[in-house]
Amino acid sequence: MMSSVHIRCLRAAALVVAVAATAFSASAKKPPAEWQDPGSQVSPRDLLEGADPGAARASPPAGSSSSKVGLPPGVAGSFDGCPQFFPPNFSLKLVPTPRSWHPGRLRALCFSDFAALYSGQTRTPVMVFERLTASILMQAQTQERAAAFYAEARVPSADRASLEDYAGSGFDRGHMAPSADFASPEGRAQSNSLANVVPQDPEMNRGPWLQIEKAVRKYALRRGEAPVWVVTGPVFDPSVPRFIGLNDRVRVPSQIYKRVIVIYPSPRSWVHLLDNARDSKISPPIEAPKFEAMTGVRFSY
Numbered sequence: 001m002m003s004s005v006h007i008r009c010l011r012a013a014a015l016v017v018a019v020a021a022t023a024f025s026a027s028a029k030k031p032p033a034e035w036q037d038p039g040s041q042v043s044p045r046d047l048l049e050g051a052d053p054g055a056a057r058a059s060p061p062a063g064s065s066s067s068k069v070g071l072p073p074g075v076a077g078s079f080d081g082c083p084q085f086f087p088p089n090f091s092l093k094l095v096p097t098p099r100s101w102h103p104g105r106l107r108a109l110c111f112s113d114f115a116a117l118y119s120g121q122t123r124t125p126v127m128v129f130e131r132l133t134a135s136i137l138m139q140a141q142t143q144e145r146a147a148a149f150y151a152e153a154r155v156p157s158a159d160r161a162s163l164e165d166y167a168g169s170g171f172d173r174g175h176m177a178p179s180a181d182f183a184s185p186e187g188r189a190q191s192n193s194l195a196n197v198v199p200q201d202p203e204m205n206r207g208p209w210l211q212i213e214k215a216v217r218k219y220a221l222r223r224g225e226a227p228v229w230v231v232t233g234p235v236f237d238p239s240v241p242r243f244i245g246l247n248d249r250v251r252v253p254s255q256i257y258k259r260v261i262v263i264y265p266s267p268r269s270w271v272h273l274l275d276n277a278r279d280s281k282i283s284p285p286i287e288a289p290k291f292e293a294m295t296g297v298r299f300s301y
Helices: 004-029 053-057 134-140 185-190 202-206 208-222 288-295
Strands: 091-094 106-110 115-119 124-132 172-175 197-200 228-235 255-262 268-275 297-300
Touching: 124 134, 124 197, 124 208, 134 208, 172 202, 197 202, 202 208, 208 228, 208 255, 208 268, 255 288, 268 288, 288 297
Parallel strands: none
Antiparallel strands: 091 297, 106 115, 115 124, 124 228, 172 197, 228 255, 255 268
């Protein structure tokens, strides 16, 4: 029979374990500071800058979206066939700034699990759009990664990046919408279209950028079926033109961003922005209005 002293010791030990488990559970659920969205630090006025406040505060059922996506003039095609990858009443404007350059020959491309705005001038996507929920990401965990990259046949040959452009370049074929986000074999295969790829520094792509992709998925999983819209794309510095490929066909971005947008229960948006360089490091996310002022990539929804 155990003495009262032994019983008290066992109870104390159990209490310590319980407290430690609770602390561990809390810390596991709370992301590191660099992954936390700055929404609590941003006023609603800032978040809604440049947007239609009525549209941004609307609460249509999860998964619903406007049937029309507003695009800059001169874009070939439309996103009418895939509006689910955009927040409701979404429109895009590209405004020149001293720190960024917006390419031309733009083309809208719908895929089964994402949408891409592609430039025949840089032969890269300009931005890629996704909609994530917990059920999509849980299903995605059951899928195998597709192996083969391919040139996008829907893009005219003169504007199309080729596998040869990336061969021996020293850059990864960096996914803008990562294949790990997609819940179907078709989506996984289509993620390897070169219309979803930019020249990405290997160290950056496999290190800090991979951590950002994982963190965004964890955030979407925590939100359940409340949708998270994600927009990923390159930033081209006009003062630092870099190219790879045959006759310098494919332009290398100076930075890459991933913007997170949530509408429900209140509108918030923030951006992860990393240098496309070997020594790139993760920094805290920036507020959406600041990103728009820097890059001229302006959304309203």
